[in-house]
Amino acid sequence: MPTLFSRLIGMLLVTISLASVAQNPEPQKSILITGATTGIGRNLAESLAKEGHHVYAGARTDAEMAELNTIDNITALRLDVTKQDQVDEAVQYIQERGTGLYALVNNAGIYDGGAVLDTELDVLNLVYQVNVEGVLRTTKAFAPLVIESRGRIATTGSIAGTVSGPGFAAYSGSKHYIEAFTDSLAAELEPLGVSVSVIEPGNYQTHIRRSAVKRSMARVVGGGGIVTSDMEKQYKAMEEVELSYKKPNEVTLAYKHALFADAPLRRYVVVPNAEEQQLTIETKIRELVQLNSWGPHSYDNQELVEKLKSALGL
Structure with missing residues (x-):
């Protein structure tokens, strides 16, 4: 069994180690x-x-x-x-x-x-x-x-x-x-x-959509036009859309x-949401099929499926 002295020394070493970390943080x-x-x-x-x-x-x-x-x-x-x-x-x-x-x-x-x-x-x-x-x-x-x-x-x-x-x-x-x-x-x-x-x-x-509407308004004014009530309604509608998002x-x-x-x-x-994820992935899949639809070196359907399985690690 460790002696009281050895336990005290161990506690002292731990204290010194913790103090060193505190003084020298990452x-x-x-x-x-x-x-x-x-x-x-x-x-x-x-x-x-x-x-x-x-x-x-x-x-x-x-x-x-x-x-x-x-x-x-x-x-x-x-x-x-x-x-x-x-x-x-x-x-x-x-x-x-x-x-x-x-x-x-x-x-x-x-x-x-x-x-x-x-x-x-x-x-x-x-x-x-x-x-x-x-x-x-x-x-x-x-x-x-x-x-x-x-x-x-x-x-x-x-x-x-x-x-x-x-x-x-x-x-x-x-x-x-x-x-x-x-x-x-x-x-x-x-x-x-x-x-x-x-x-x-x-x-x-x-704010990316609202900023786009503001730039559109600025271009109208810069061209000598005026900001109409319809333009202001468009900005308000875009603000409501953006604030409705997460x-x-x-x-x-x-x-x-x-x-x-x-x-x-x-x-x-x-x-x-799932809809945006699915839209993105399905677009990529359609592009993959389109890329493979022309030319003498395309994969056949089974080869294409095998390539996808390989990429998934299956």
């Missing part, structure tokens, strides 16, 4: 989120900060930055992803703070467009400037910091990157790019120890898995 990880003022970005930023992570939250106005800076563990950055000077200044700021950067979350994005034949090029260009060029710009700028941390890069895509339809060509096209971007970047950064994921939400509560807590959970799990996934489809 360094706080810093995560940058673009488009962190509303919707998915804001939900994720607040959740991560509440759990003790340090969040660099991208915002575009003084008011937005001031609001974000009132939240513990959040440091607001002026970061319009379409402006290279702001991106460069944000990189320099993080370098000067000396916190490093564990993860980059490319969340900033917009919806705009309409029917293909009615969409003006300046509208299409705006969508791509934010959703495509903005993602590439921020990733290129912050990747060296993430590579140094052997961290994570995750981007907000959409089920619209798979599913499209009338009025969605511009937005869906930009989210199709995110699919290709993710696969290429993941292959390029895997040897450097960086995991890359895309989070593909369905319809959750954000808050994006489930999207935040998917992001946390992508950022911290030992084995993060490449893709996370996150939808509020």
